[in-house]
Amino acid sequence: MSTLLSMEDLTGGYGEADILRSVSLHVDDREIVVIVGPNGAGKSTAMKAVFGLLKVRGGRTVFDGDDITGWSPNKIVQRGICYVPQVDNIFREMSIQENLEMGAFLKKGDLSAAYDRVYELFPDLKERRRTLAGSLSGGQRQMVAMGRALMLDPKLLLLDEPTAGLSPRYMEQIFQISRDVRDTGVAILLVEQHAKQALAFADRGYVLAAGQNRHEGTGADLLANREIAEMFLGG
Amino acid sequence: MGFLELVNFYIIPGIVLGSIYALGAVGITLIFAILRYAHLAHGDLATLGAFVAFAVVTGIGVSPYAALPVAIVATALVAVGIDKVFYEHLRERPKIITVIASLGIALMVRAVVQVIWGVDSESYVRGISRPDVYFGLRIRDREIYTVLAMLALVGALYVFLSRSKWGKAMRAMSDNPNLALLSGIDNKTVIVLTWVIAGGLCAAAGVFLGINTELKSMMGWQMLLPMFAAAILGGVGRVEGAVLGGLIVGLAEELSVLILPSEYKAATAFVILLFMLLVRPTGILRGKVL
Ligand SMILES: Nc1ncnc2c1ncn2[C@@H]1O[C@H](COP(=O)(O)OP(=O)(O)OP(=O)(O)O)[C@@H](O)[C@H]1O
Numbered sequence: 001m002s003t004l005l006s007m008e009d010l011t012g013g014y015g016e017a018d019i020l021r022s023v024s025l026h027v028d029d030r031e032i033v034v035i036v037g038p039n040g041a042g043k044s045t046a047m048k049a050v051f052g053l054l055k056v057r058g059g060r061t062v063f064d065g066d067d068i069t070g071w072s073p074n075k076i077v078q079r080g081i082c083y084v085p086q087v088d089n090i091f092r093e094m095s096i097q098e099n100l101e102m103g104a105f106l107k108k109g110d111l112s113a114a115y116d117r118v119y120e121l122f123p124d125l126k127e128r129r130r131t132l133a134g135s136l137s138g139g140q141r142q143m144v145a146m147g148r149a150l151m152l153d154p155k156l157l158l159l160d161e162p163t164a165g166l167s168p169r170y171m172e173q174i175f176q177i178s179r180d181v182r183d184t185g186v187a188i189l190l191v192e193q194h195a196k197q198a199l200a201f202a203d204r205g206y207v208l209a210a211g212q213n214r215h216e217g218t219g220a221d222l223l224a225n226r227e228i229a230e231m232f233l234g235g
Numbered sequence: 236m237g238f239l240e241l242v243n244f245y246i247i248p249g250i251v252l253g254s255i256y257a258l259g260a261v262g263i264t265l266i267f268a269i270l271r272y273a274h275l276a277h278g279d280l281a282t283l284g285a286f287v288a289f290a291v292v293t294g295i296g297v298s299p300y301a302a303l304p305v306a307i308v309a310t311a312l313v314a315v316g317i318d319k320v321f322y323e324h325l326r327e328r329p330k331i332i333t334v335i336a337s338l339g340i341a342l343m344v345r346a347v348v349q350v351i352w353g354v355d356s357e358s359y360v361r362g363i364s365r366p367d368v369y370f371g372l373r374i375r376d377r378e379i380y381t382v383l384a385m386l387a388l389v390g391a392l393y394v395f396l397s398r399s400k401w402g403k404a405m406r407a408m409s410d411n412p413n414l415a416l417l418s419g420i421d422n423k424t425v426i427v428l429t430w431v432i433a434g435g436l437c438a439a440a441g442v443f444l445g446i447n448t449e450l451k452s453m454m455g456w457q458m459l460l461p462m463f464a465a466a467i468l469g470g471v472g473r474v475e476g477a478v479l480g481g482l483i484v485g486l487a488e489e490l491s492v493l494i495l496p497s498e499y500k501a502a503t504a505f506v507i508l509l510f511m512l513l514v515r516p517t518g519i520l521r522g523k524v525l
């Protein structure tokens with residue numbers, strides 16, 4: 001399997017202070033990779049770094065053969081990475097369908113194939129496609145957010161805590177949909193608070209703490225590691 | 236006072252004035268929603284639009300209605316130009332800097348109008364226009380055209396915002412600027428569009444004020460407060476709200492004469508503005524809180 005995304009020794013932050021210090025990680029084709037770690041570890045920051053939203057002071061990010069360090073978000077979207085932020089990830093005052101349409105903003109021509117694909121993954125959304133996204137429940141909003149990001153057929157999907165605040169039932173559903181998405185050929189890098197469940201579901205994982213790499217390995221290996229279990233997973 | 240008298244002398248003028256305010260308020264609300272600042276040069280841009288139409292009317296001897304499209308295009312271009320030359324450089328700074336800068340622009344635009352057209356009152360057509368009487372209602376043609384033009388322009392904008400790709404992009408940017416950026420929506424184009432629309436509507440407000448009253452270099456500035464009151468009353472970011480707000484403020488100003496001395500007419504908008512900010516800052520249709 002070839003490497004799709006690799007972040008190499010990335011150092012940077014929002015202002016002067018470095019939040020990420022020499023963080024390295026990679027995602028292969030059709031892989032689901034999870035980042036876990038305590039609050040404030042820099043998980044969201046690592047995602048923003050991929051998306052060109054950070055001042056990078058060292059290292060680089062390579063995607064599908066291109067060095068994308070310092071690219072604008074706009075160019076990165078066009079290159080095939082779509083990002084679902086942790087908060088404020090939908091257009092509340094627009095309908096579900098319009099949210100999806102905005103996700104496909106850069107796409108020329110007919111969108112019906114893209115709509116079909118997203119509605120197939122999220123049948124619930126199809127029925128309510130004229131509903132304002134802001135009036136939906138948390139789980140459905142998350143589906144709109146993921147749907148929006150999938151409209152451009154990205155090669156890599158970044159999901160920041162897609163299950164935050166959701167009931168276990170919705171969490172399972174989001175994980176299941178993520179697998180379905182992967183099966184359509186999209187690699188996924190996600191951040192998760194529900195570390196146990198996420199590690200069990202992902203192919204590989206990284207443990208980040210204080211802006212640095214701590215551990216990495218397959219989900220099963222990380223789950224089996226006593227130190228990790230005690231540090232981050234609450235025993 | 237009879238019902239017809241109330242309608243003829245207060246309600247009809249109120250709706251006409253309100254339609255003019257609505258045209259300006261829609262632009263103010265769009266700028267608020269997308270650029271997130273109060274644009275204080277809005278009134279003086281309306282003055283500019285009114286005088287551009289005046290130049291066309293006197294220059295080639297057409298009616299002000301025929302000059303309206305020219306005024307709209309010219310003012311839209313000026314608005315885009317002002318943004319490029321001035322506001323664009325302040326984009327990353329605190330918004331209050333742009334607000335104050337827009338006050339400076341207001342003074343500059345007014346000075347330009349005064350240098351070119353002087354400070355005296357002018358009018359598009361000489362002579363008085365007599366109202367026609369329909370079932371006892373006294374309505375002038377120009378009043379009908381004003382209301383119809385407002386409805387047509389705002390209706391077209393509404394369709395643009397709800398149907399077209401770029402109109403939706405404007406709403407997306409107003410809704411969640413960050414996510415709009417992450418979706419690959421080009422904010423520069425959205426900003427240019429915003430100024431084209433706001434500038435064009437501004438010119439229409441100025442021209443119709445000129446058609447219904449007279450042209451003065453202070454005409455737009457005097458409309459600024461009622462236009463802001465209308466935008467906030469309707470809910471910032473809400474196009475329908477700005478129209479509703481404009482009509483309410485226009486009617487309130489005309490009706491205020493029934494209970495207050497007419498010198499206080501202009502204060503009515505101020506009272507509405509204060510009241511809304513204190514009681515319901517999101518406006519009637521729940522807009523953004525600034
Ligand atoms: N926009 C920002 N500007 C400045 N500092 C920020 C910003 N966002 C986050 N930080 C800081 O960066 C550090 C890492 O934050 P980050 O959001 O990446 O953590 P996280 O691992 O995603 O945490 P959580 O689990 O709470 O989402 C924190 O110390 C935070 O205060």
Ligand SMILES: [Mg+2]
Binds near residue numbers: 044086160
């Ligand atoms: Mg986070």
